[in-house]
Amino acid sequence: MTTxxxxxxxxxxxxxxxxxxxxxxxxxxxxRVDLDIESVIGxxxxxxxxxxxxxxxxxxxVGILDDFSFDVLTFDTRTPISQDENHDDYSASHCGDVEKxxxxxxxxx
Numbered sequence: 001m002t003t004x005x006x007x008x009x010x011x012x013x014x015x016x017x018x019x020x021x022x023x024x025x026x027x028x029x030x031x032r033v034d035l036d037i038e039s040v041i042g043x044x045x046x047x048x049x050x051x052x053x054x055x056x057x058x059x060x061x062v063g064i065l066d067d068f069s070f071d072v073l074t075f076d077t078r079t080p081i082s083q084d085e086n087h088d089d090y091s092a093s094h095c096g097d098v099e100k101x102x103x104x105x106x107x108x109x
Contacts, residue, residue, distance in 0.1 A: 058093035
């Protein structure tokens with residue numbers, strides 16, 4: 001029985017590494033976000049994408065957000081998922097866990 005929904009966050013730098021804030025040098029890459037199933041029951045995939053970003057941003061410190069593109073993807077097919085425009089940012093920060101699974105971002109999706 002599945003107890004979580006796994007999504008990917010693709011953190012792609014938009015600036016040259018030499019221009020990146022020193023605290024952000026380890027941010028680029030691919031992260032798996034496991035959302036608690038109880039939190040996502042009845043939620044759209046767009047809502048789940050927003051929730052995944054909440055969990056990611058509460059777990060992975062980023063000094064300059066504008067230096068990155070953060071794309072949410074389905075875990076199995078790597079399909080991009082847009083966010084829920086009505087989501088309250090950081091309201092789901094406690095709803096899952098994050099693990100970095102690659103230091104290299106996926107080709108921009």
